[in-house]
Amino acid sequence: MTASLQSNNSPAQPPERKQKTERDSIVAWLFLAPALLFLTGFFVIPVLWLVRLSLYSRPGSASPGGSRFYDPNTFTFNQYGTLLGDAYYLRILGGTLVQAVLITICVMVLAYPCAVLIHRGSSRFKVGALLLVMLPKLTNLLVLTYGLLVLFSNSGLINQVLLALGIIKEPISMFANTFAVVVTETVLLCPYPILLLVSLFERLDPNLEQAARGMGASPFRAFYETTFRLTFSGAVAGAGITFVWAFGAYVGPVIMGNPDNYTTAVEVFDLTFSQNNWPLGAALAVSNVLFVIVLLGLTGLLRWFIVDRHTRRLKAVPAGGQP
Amino acid sequence: MIRPVSPEIVRSVGHSRLAGLAAYLPVYLLGLLMLALLAMPLVLSLLVSFTDSEIIEVPALGSWSLRWYERFFNDPIWQIGAVNSVLIALMTTAISVLVGTSAALAFERFDFPAKKTINLFILLPLFVPPVVLGMQNLAWHQRIGLWGNLVSLAIAHSLWAMPLVFTVMRAAFRGVDRRLEEAARGMGASPGVVFRRITLPLIWPGLLVSAFFSFIISLNEFVMSLFLATPRVQTISTLIYPQLSYNLSPLVAAASAILLLLTIAVLAMSARLLNNRKNSVLRNYV
8 A cells, every 4th residue: 555655666566566556656646636627727717717807908998799808809919018108107107116115124024023922921821912913814804904994093092192192283194094004904915024034933942042042152143153143044934925025015004094005916907997908908907927936036135145144144053952 | 162161151141131132122112012012902892882972982890881882782783793603604614615625635645736825825815805706796695696705704714714724624624643544444345334434533622623713714804705795695794894984883882892792702612623523533553
């Protein structure tokens, strides 16, 4: 049984065993079939159809018999021309990029210390804090956003407290601006890097930092030279994931922002539903994916150049502390 | 290379513990700020849902009321939305658990070519932004005439739930002691009997976790739902959304709180069932 289950390509196999391996392989494909068919039918073909849709021209009065959403029997790159030629879309792309970078910085500045805090807490604190970090991922985006709205609006909790304390005379505007969008997306996206970093910290040798301290390093230096440097590449990976999601942000900009904060994701929805221009919406969605893929490729290169050099120095030192 | 640590060094490390804490203070404060930012919205939307007044405010002690929940459950629009949400979540659970578990079984019990590539392929939808998934599903479901059907939303949600079930179930299958299966086979049990009597009871906790997570993911998914919902097919999420932009009544807080409470209930239930299950599985062996 065991032999038949494991791939065994040695030529000395008896023929009946080889036959059995082949039969097992067929059974394996049978078990895989539902997943492959499901993903092909509802993920791969839709992607291809999305690309094809972006190459139709939009339904005009010229084609009364055509579909409501696109003009069949057309093939044109006009939609991509529109996206590249119109300063409006380029501005949205630029805005989305800047906002995503801002969100990523905020997430990392808060998530890294949070992961340190969780890692160093007592085991009971750890469980509670990790549950708290997981919960937003399992609850509805809208529930979280609603809570932040209650917190930040002009009649919201923060403004009320500040007014009651006499610190401010008029409510500060913490809503419908970039600040609100960045805070909201920070809360929505922080679970990924926090969980990633905590799992990295748990794998570190706790004696490493103590050893550095024992050899006379200041607390900051000890932390930087051991913990920080060893988790830096993980932190960069976390920032990469955060950036991808921040770039595709929809809920934060729409509910907490003003039209200046609208991202390409918002524009896809707007083109599709408000302007009923499915081909242009599809073209923007396709461009969005291509852009993220290119950016991820660049990040990979960056990681290769900076991070690997960064950690190589540390790895070059023989691990003296560990037997 | 390794020298014994002198007592002075040990003492100096002990003395500087306070200094270490002071150095870490900014880090801890930032960390606490993050945790507060995570907790506040959930707590606030829960609190506001119990308000007695017409506007959004945290209720004062003594003026708690369930009026907004009453309004929620008596409004036919929200009723239909709630039923749709639960139906879609159940369908998502069925699709994801069946498809994902079957694929996980193939990965953990058989060998076939291109395993790594197929693994990546199954996990790929998790890395596609929801707006893109929503748009491509909308376009395709419109083309094949599925648009405006509850199944359409369940399929979209399964694109996220199924890869997660796949990951959880691979771990579950890996946790099963293969010698138990082989022993049963050796004693003449057919593969079907082995699966039913040995493997299934052992992977049961994984199946439960998978099912609950699929349910929760579907229940709370919003952006894909927004693309696929039509005026006739709405979920709680797509009903909350326009209310957030135009009309901020505590009714939205009640709807949010119901989603939140349902999620917590499902999580608590799975934790409880898992606990019981672990005990009973153990009992079978003792």
